[in-house]
Amino acid sequence: MVLDFENIHVQYGRKEILHGVDLSVEKGKITGIVGPNGCGKSTLVKTVFGIAPMKEGKIILEGQDTGKMTRKELSEKLGYVGQETACVFDFTVEDIIGMALYNRKKEKTSSKDIIRHAMEELKITDFSGRNIQTLSGGERKMVFLARAVAQGVDTIILDEPTNHLDICHQLFLLNYLKQSGKTILIVIHDLRLASYYCDTLYLMEEGRVLSHGTPQKVLTRDHVEKVFGISGYMVEREDGEADFAIDFEKRIEN
Numbered sequence: 001m002v003l004d005f006e007n008i009h010v011q012y013g014r015k016e017i018l019h020g021v022d023l024s025v026e027k028g029k030i031t032g033i034v035g036p037n038g039c040g041k042s043t044l045v046k047t048v049f050g051i052a053p054m055k056e057g058k059i060i061l062e063g064q065d066t067g068k069m070t071r072k073e074l075s076e077k078l079g080y081v082g083q084e085t086a087c088v089f090d091f092t093v094e095d096i097i098g099m100a101l102y103n104r105k106k107e108k109t110s111s112k113d114i115i116r117h118a119m120e121e122l123k124i125t126d127f128s129g130r131n132i133q134t135l136s137g138g139e140r141k142m143v144f145l146a147r148a149v150a151q152g153v154d155t156i157i158l159d160e161p162t163n164h165l166d167i168c169h170q171l172f173l174l175n176y177l178k179q180s181g182k183t184i185l186i187v188i189h190d191l192r193l194a195s196y197y198c199d200t201l202y203l204m205e206e207g208r209v210l211s212h213g214t215p216q217k218v219l220t221r222d223h224v225e226k227v228f229g230i231s232g233y234m235v236e237r238e239d240g241e242a243d244f245a246i247d248f249e250k251r252i253e254n
């Protein structure tokens with residue numbers, strides 16, 4: 001495994017938010033975390049960077065305890081795209097993407113070329129020179145994704161990256177991640193997208209992992225009803241691909 005969360009406990013004040021979470025991310029695969037609002041998904045991924053304080057537990061990245069790594073060492077191995085893309089200063093798109101380069105060792109390719117390449121990869125060359133504050137929420141999201149790409153790392157953690165993106169950009173982004181061959185840990189709300197793009201899913205409920213495994217194993221009718229209070233389940237389409245269906249009319253009485 002590339003990244004292992006072992007027995008993670010997080011507490012804010014007197015309230016324990018995560019009660020011993022274990023999660024493993026496999027090399028070259030997309031691992032998704034799903035679960036209702038407030039169940040602790042973002043808190044879990046933030047523990048890697050020390051943004052959420054761990055009371056107990058350990059995170060192992062490529063065999064190293066992240067608690068013993070400097071932020072620079074972390075940034076050489078791990079990219080992060082958080083939920084927040086607000087920016088109050090007058091940075092250009094290139095300035096934001098260029099922030100990724102502080103971790104990169106001296107190499108033949110110039111900084112300008114790396115930034116340009118990341119913009120081409122995410123098809124945002126039209127934003128060149130724009131002040132980040134003048135971009136829409138979805139456009140800003142793509143810039144922050146380009147920054148993670150410019151980091152040149154093999155593992156990226158993304159917290160609700162499809163938030164603010166229209167459906168076309170959601171599919172573009174997820175297809176991009178899928179074909180990139182990178183190791184991806186993604187917090188994602190859309191169960192249909194999660195079921196299609198993720199190799200492994202972790203379903204969280206109230207600070208614990210209720211189930212993990214293939215989307216078929218995790219997104220059962222029982223689990224979905226219990227955790228989300230809706231009627232949804234995996235189905236097989238005519239072409240043999242798995243899909244996720246919702247009974248829109250049916251409400252579950254808890």
Ligand SMILES: Nc1ncnc2c1ncn2[C@@H]1O[C@H](COP(=O)(O)OP(=O)(O)OP(=O)(O)O)[C@@H](O)[C@H]1O
Binds near residue numbers: 012017036038039043
């Ligand atoms: N800094 C903080 N101080 C106190 N409580 C916090 C803090 N950050 C998060 N929490 C609480 O921890 C719980 C988990 O929050 P978290 O953001 O991890 O949930 P989530 O599953 O990512 O939710 P969402 O799907 O809404 O983004 C929530 O009850 C939240 O109010």
